[in-house]
Amino acid sequence: MKNEPSNHLSPKSLHVWRIYGAIQVAIAALLAAGGMVLTYFLKGEFWIYAVLAAVVLLLAYFVVYLFPKIRYSRWRYEVRDQEIEVQHGLFVMKRTLVPMVRVQHVDIEQGPILRLYNLASISISTAATDHSIPMLVTEEANELRQRISILARVIEDDL
Incomplete structure (x- = not known):
């Protein structure tokens, strides 16, 4: 884009957005753990554990690392x-x-x-x-x- 605004946010904002992301991932991990416990008691399949763990790991990558980096680079x-x-x-x-x-x-x-x-x-x-x-x-x-x-x-x- 031409003539972008000139001021950037504080570099500390990247850390704060990552903290916010980590809090979101912690909540998702607690929900996934609850799902795993429920699956265990209902005699569920092992693949459900793997899917829940993969979802939490992907969420962690996107919400804690990638999205804050993109957000910081684009905010002006x-x-x-x-x-x-x-x-x-x-x-x-x-x-x-x-x-x-x-x-x-x-x-x-x-x-x-x-x-x-x-x-x-x-x-x-x-x-x-x-x-x-x-x-x-x-x-x-x-x-x-x-x-x-x-x-x-x-x-x-x-x-």
């Missing part, structure tokens, strides 16, 4: 005087332009895992939708929130 954003451009996508690339004049408020979100890595996400609300820029260094997120707030106010005052 840029805040300009008149608009905010966000580009992201795993399989399908999505580019969004949010006009500053439409911005109603900007929030910062930070859960326990993001706090551990000193990261935060910005949520930009318009009348119709919400857009987010995830996994920014906390100081950068605070500065970006202030900048967007000032730019949205300046645009609004000019009208």
Whole structure:
């Protein structure tokens, strides 16, 4: 794509997405273990164990390794005087332009895992939708929130 937004997410975001993936795989592994126990008591076939184990291993590869790597390489954003451009996508690339004049408020979100890595996400609300820029260094997120707030106010005052 031409003229991609210039800013990348923090490199720490790759680690956080992998942690999120590991949590998902752990839940899937618990469900698979439950399926294996149920199969054992119902005198099921051995191949069911192999299928469940293979599904968990494939899920681990995709969700912990591959998808975070692709997601990190494709996420871009840029805040300009008149608009905010966000580009992201795993399989399908999505580019969004949010006009500053439409911005109603900007929030910062930070859960326990993001706090551990000193990261935060910005949520930009318009009348119709919400857009987010995830996994920014906390100081950068605070500065970006202030900048967007000032730019949205300046645009609004000019009208």
